[in-house]
Amino acid sequence: MAVLVCGGAGYIGSHMVRFLLERGEDVLVLDDLSTGHRDFVPPSVPFVQGDVRDATLLGCLFREHRVDAVFHFAAFIQVGESMRDPLAYYDNNLQGVLRLLQTMVRHGVENFVFSSTAAVYGEPELVPIPEDALKCPTNPYGETKLAVERLLHWTSVAHDLRWSALRYFNACGAALDGSIGEAHDPETHLIPLVLDAAMGRRPSVTIFGDDYDTPDGTCIRDYVHVMDLVEAHLLALNALRSGRRSSVYNLGNGRGFSVLEVVEACRRVTGRSxxxxxxxxxxxDPARLVASSARIREELGWEPRYTALDAIVETAWRWHGKRWG
Known part of the structure; x- marks a missing residue:
C-alpha cells in the first residue's frame, strides 16, 4: 500500500517523504513544482508532476497505485499574498482538497492527514491556544484552512473517511544532515531571511511592526522544527490506521519566540552581524500565536525534540551553508 504525499517536493512534504521511507512506507509524490524542488525527492520514490486539482490525473494515480493514505502539503501559505489575492488561495487550497476527497471517496481510501495552521484562530483570546478556542481567521490563508477542516468533518459524516488536521504555525529548521531545508522563491519565512542577511545574500532583515503588545514589541510565533512536525504527522496517520476517531491537533513547541529573539539566536549561532x-x-498579522499541544501529547504521545531556538537555527544554518556556502 502506498502513501500519497501531495506537495512532497516542497519544504515540509519532502521531509515527510524521507521520514516515511525511513520507516518502511511505500511513498508516491504528487507536486506541480510551482514551489517544490524535484531534487528534494529521492530518486527511488515515484514522482508525478501535476496539479492536485486535476481530477483526471488523481483518478489515474489512485487506479494505478494502491493508495492507503493521503498527506496534503500542497497549499499556498503566504499570509500577505493571500490578502492580495484571496481568489487564488480559495482556488488552490480549498479546491485541491475537494478534488482529493472526491477521488478518495470514489476509490475507498479512508485515511487523510491535513497540514492545517494556527492561523485559523486569528487574534487569540487565550495563549497558548487550545484546539477548542474561537476560530476567527484574520486572513484568507487561515480562512481557507478552516474551510478545509469543515469540509473534512462533513465528508466524514457522509462517507468512510478518517482524518487528522494538524494546526501549527511556523515550520522551521532543516534535515539534521543539512541535505534539504527551506528553499522558497521568494523567501518569506523569518529564519531563512535572517540567515540570508547573515550570509550577505541580502543587506538586512526587515521587522514588520515593533509596536505590538508583546514584551519587545515584535510579533511572537510558535516555531516548530520540521522533523518534529513530520513525526507528528506519522503519529496521526498511524492513529487513524488503528481506528482512532478523526481529530484536530495543535503542534506547539511549548513557548513562542519574538522576531527579535529569532534575530538574536541567528546572531549567536552564526557569529555574524x-x-x-x-x-x-x-x-x-496577529501579535501572538502560540499553540498548546497538550492534546496530541496526551493522546498520541508526541514529544517535540527540537524546542530550543538555537538548536532549531543550527539545523537551518547547516542547510544554508550547504546550499549557498
Whole structure:
C-alpha cells in the first residue's frame, strides 16, 4: 500500500517523504513544482508532476497505485499574498482538497492527514491556544484552512473517511544532515531571511511592526522544527490506521519566540552581524500565536525534540551553508 504525499517536493512534504521511507512506507509524490524542488525527492520514490486539482490525473494515480493514505502539503501559505489575492488561495487550497476527497471517496481510501495552521484562530483570546478556542481567521490563508477542516468533518459524516488536521504555525529548521531545508522563491519565512542577511545574500532583515503588545514589541510565533512536525504527522496517520476517531491537533513547541529573539539566536549561532530595519505592520498579522499541544501529547504521545531556538537555527544554518556556502 502506498502513501500519497501531495506537495512532497516542497519544504515540509519532502521531509515527510524521507521520514516515511525511513520507516518502511511505500511513498508516491504528487507536486506541480510551482514551489517544490524535484531534487528534494529521492530518486527511488515515484514522482508525478501535476496539479492536485486535476481530477483526471488523481483518478489515474489512485487506479494505478494502491493508495492507503493521503498527506496534503500542497497549499499556498503566504499570509500577505493571500490578502492580495484571496481568489487564488480559495482556488488552490480549498479546491485541491475537494478534488482529493472526491477521488478518495470514489476509490475507498479512508485515511487523510491535513497540514492545517494556527492561523485559523486569528487574534487569540487565550495563549497558548487550545484546539477548542474561537476560530476567527484574520486572513484568507487561515480562512481557507478552516474551510478545509469543515469540509473534512462533513465528508466524514457522509462517507468512510478518517482524518487528522494538524494546526501549527511556523515550520522551521532543516534535515539534521543539512541535505534539504527551506528553499522558497521568494523567501518569506523569518529564519531563512535572517540567515540570508547573515550570509550577505541580502543587506538586512526587515521587522514588520515593533509596536505590538508583546514584551519587545515584535510579533511572537510558535516555531516548530520540521522533523518534529513530520513525526507528528506519522503519529496521526498511524492513529487513524488503528481506528482512532478523526481529530484536530495543535503542534506547539511549548513557548513562542519574538522576531527579535529569532534575530538574536541567528546572531549567536552564526557569529555574524545582522542588520535590522524597521517596517510597517503587515495586514492580517496577529501579535501572538502560540499553540498548546497538550492534546496530541496526551493522546498520541508526541514529544517535540527540537524546542530550543538555537538548536532549531543550527539545523537551518547547516542547510544554508550547504546550499549557498
Amino acid at each position: 545582522i542588520l535590522v530595519e524597521k517596517g510597517a505592520r503587515r495586514p492580517g
